[in-house]
Amino acid sequence: MYQYDQYDQAMVDARVEEFRDQARRRLEGKLTEDQFKPLRLMNGLYLQLHAYMLRVAIPYGTLNARQMEALADIAEKYDRGYGHFTTRQNIQYNWIKLEDAADILADLARVEMHAIQTSGNCIRNISADHFAGAAADEVVDPRPYAELMRQWSSFHPEFTYLPRKFKIAVIGSETDRAAMRLHDIGIRIVKRDGEVGAQFYAGGGMGRTPMIAPLIRDFVPLDQLITYAEACLRVYNRYGRRDNKYKARIKILVHELGAAEYTRQVEEEFAHMLSVGVEPPLEELARIAAHFADPAFVEGPKTLDRSDPDFALWVDRNTHRHKHDAYVSAVISLKPAGGIPGDATADQMRLMARLAKQYSFDELRVMHTQNVLLPHVRIADLHALWTALDEAGLGSPNMDTIEDIIACPGLDYCSLANARSIPLAQRISERFAQTGRTEVIGELKLKISGCINACGHHHAGHIGILGVDKKGTENYQLSLGGSEAEDVSLAKITGPGFDEDGVIAAVEKVTDVYLEARAEGERFLDTYRRIGMEPFKEALYG
Amino acid sequence: MADNLGTSPDEVQFRFRDDEAVDHGTVTVDACCDQTNAAAVRIEPGDDARLLLPFLDRLALVEVNFPSFGDGRGYSAARILREAGYTGELRAVGQVLIDQLSHMRRCGFDSFAPDKRLDEEDARRAFATWDNVYQRAADARRTIADKRHEA
Structure with missing residues (x-):
């Protein structure tokens, strides 16, 4: 998975200091609450019914054991011992004190995490297919593109005060496991005659006026991906409605202009931007992609002993076909019958972290269904994994059933x-x-x-x-x-x-x-x- | 009333240029397109900055008004002008606050006339918030990706 270099780390560290300074100026009365609000929102801090809520970004839902352990520590140190995994592959803490916020952000930065742009009228955390890099049906791994877009969208100088929030999802299969067309921009990475490119959908969303995003371009070459996204955003930033917050999402602009006219304007801006040169060097994509190389899969048994009916049921329900036939992806259900969907205690997070280290190449994914995935589990290890999960109340065999609410x-x-x-x-x-x-x-x-x-x-x-x-x-x-x-x-x-x-x-x-x-x-x-x-x-x- | 528009050089709190500041009022975008001699213009959030592109040679000052700091259209307006080669003064006016300064600078603003004067020390820190940047923008700074792959 992706690892920060000195630059990524410095950016996150700078953000922590910036927020500390903003909080200080708020306390000194130099910032009004109205002025402070968008700043705290862009650091993931909401004021809810009973307390502040902090939403931590988990870019495209991917994290390692050390990061999951840090999330557990935060739950214990600053909250009430649990956290809530969300439909945008993030985690929220519901009982946060404002005065702890900067310290929490600093704790996150130590494990290459942050809460940047998890709220506010800006480009939000990029989500992706939670089976990325593992699914048998994958055409192209979407994670390198999601990471490229994470960097592009972080602290974007032009798009920090958009008409409204802006959500982007990236997938790389025909199957859509990320609700891609219900995003402001949905991107499917495709292969055409051997060449990789991006299909762009724009103007989807849920909310009070649900819309399915229309296709606006069938193929954007890889070395123009960021430029095209930038053109989409600029047209929205300039012409998205600002008179009514309920009509300010891009779906309304696309709907009111019509997909053809929105597309025409994007293409015009795109042609202009190609001449300006905003695309990162293509070597950067290659550098990022190297982080997402396959782990060292080993051969092993492809079948298992199904004599225990409870185990067999869990395998049938909660595992997903892997591109390597000695492996599967295993869903850890956060939906025990009668439980709170998406909640996990600190102890459960630590157990999931340990199991990820033991059985899944130190990697976990937060799913948009509010479950957690171990992407690469050897079929030979499944019974041991299931036994450990079941003992901790994390073994519900209910993925995609009516209990998986x-x-x-x-x-x-x-x-x-x-x-x-x-x-x-x-x-x-x-x-x-x-x-x-x-x-x-x-x-x-x-x-x-x-x-x-x-x-x-x-x-x-x-x-x-x-x-x-x-x-x-x-x-x-x-x-x-x-x-x-x-x-x-x-x-x-x-x-x-x-x-x-x-x-x-x-x-x-x-x-x-x-x-x-x-x-x-x-x-x-x-x-x-x-x-x-x-x-x-x-x-x-x- | 054209001469009521605009900020005077006295109201400019931060300026990153060496030339003399333009010392006369700005006109609206519409008026600028109709007049042949206006050298200073003021863009409101709903204005199309591209209407000014034929006149960039004669413009010495473009003010971009932020009546509300949450309305981000002015950032696009600024970049569009810089992308088109505008080299004159680009002044952010109105509700210009500490935490918007670094982004405005990246979008090409080189002078700032906040409607309420800002704390000098806070502003100095804000302009210097980012040692590095991820995106290409109007300031032509080398991005993190550029630095990662420099020969």
């Missing part, structure tokens, strides 16, 4: 939320685990947001739940048919909402309809797409 922090933490998400997720996963239906149903992605900002990705859920405030009480709208994958689609609302008990019953009814109607091999989403909304409505409201 994505949920935002909701009203338990978030100052924007209208309703609680976490307790609902806990009750649903508990309920389906108890009735044993999880396994019968198979793949079903359930996503819960506690307000229309959609941090829980409910628009992209096979089943989506949106919490709203209805005359002072929490009410939950159900939607069906969304997908963040390569078959991307936006979920549609079923009808009137439900109270908390009602929405749990509604989810069960919806799964009943599916089990009744499904054809051989169909996932919930496939059945929904085949039979449409009506049978579900009928069951819910008929």
Whole structure:
């Protein structure tokens, strides 16, 4: 994985000192709260319902054991002994004191980490396919491009006060495991006639106005990647709406101009920028790529002893095909039945770090599904790994099932939320685990947001739940048919909402309809797409 | 009223140029395009800086106004002018704060007239925040990538 050189380290260290100075000027009254707010946000510090929340960047979700251990130390030293992994492959701490923030950033810098641009109206932490460099179906490893973009977007002088936040995802497979087309810019690294380049999508997003990003360029040559991104951003910075924060994301600009006109403007700016010369030297990409060379895979058994049914179930559910046939990628579920999606205690983080060292070439990935991945595990080591995970309560065999719920922090933490998400997720996963239906149903992605900002990705859920405030009480709208994958689609609302008990019953009814109607091999989403909304409505409201 | 626009040299707190400062008011972008003799112009956030490109030869001062520090359009305006070869004074005016100075400098601003005077020591530190930079920008500094691969 990528390692800082003296320059990367110096940049992060300089940022810590800059923030220390900003915090000092805030305390001395030289900065008003209005002036300080965007500065602390660009260092990941939010003011939430009960305390400050610090969001730490995990670029494209990749970290090593030492970094994971540092995250555990921070959880214990500055928070309440746990952290929360997010849908953008980051980690959040929910109980932070402002006066500790600079020290935490300094602790992070010591392990090549930071909280830079994890919030604010700037280019946010770059996300990527969590199976990058491991998946059997990968065409090109997206991580070198994600790292190149991390450096380009860090402290970008022109794009620090954009109309609104800006999220970029990079993938390198036909399969989309990063919700690429629901990002402000989605990039798929492709190969055409042996030449590697980038496909650009722009103007996707969730939030209150969900949009699927249209393709704006089918092939950007590698030595023009940054230049093209810069052109996309400049057009947005100049013409994105600033009159209304709810219409300020690039998706609205692309929608209002039309994809063709936005593309025309980008191409014009791109042609100009090519003449200016903003692209880093191509050797830089090669230097970065060398950091992502394969670890030293060794041959080994390709099959395993499946006599223990619990182990066999976990293997079937939680492992993913690796490009080397003696290995798999193994998902550590942070979704125990009845647990808080994405939460991990300091002890669990340390265990995951130890297992990564022991079994996965010292590497972990944070998945956008709020789980943690060990990307390269020998098939021969799987049983030992599973045993250790299971003992620590990290062995739930539920990846991509109805228990693998994505949920935002909701009203338990978030100052924007209208309703609680976490307790609902806990009750649903508990309920389906108890009735044993999880396994019968198979793949079903359930996503819960506690307000229309959609941090829980409910628009992209096979089943989506949106919490709203209805005359002072929490009410939950159900939607069906969304997908963040390569078959991307936006979920549609079923009808009137439900109270908390009602929405749990509604989810069960919806799964009943599916089990009744499904054809051989169909996932919930496939059945929904085949039979449409009506049978579900009928069951819910008929 | 054209002569009410603009900052005077007295209001400029930081200037990174050796030439004499222009000592007359600026005109709007529209007026600059209509007049043949204006040497100083002021860009508002919604203005298209590219309208000025045919007139760069006669411009000695371009002010870019930041009515609100959170509106970042002026950064693009500045770079566009520098990319087009503008060498005159490029002045950031309005809500120009300590923590925006280093980025503004990188985008090509070489003078600063904040509407509230800034602490000199804080500003000095802010201009020097970054020993190195990741991106190419209007200041032509060698980037980290350039340094990594220099022969």
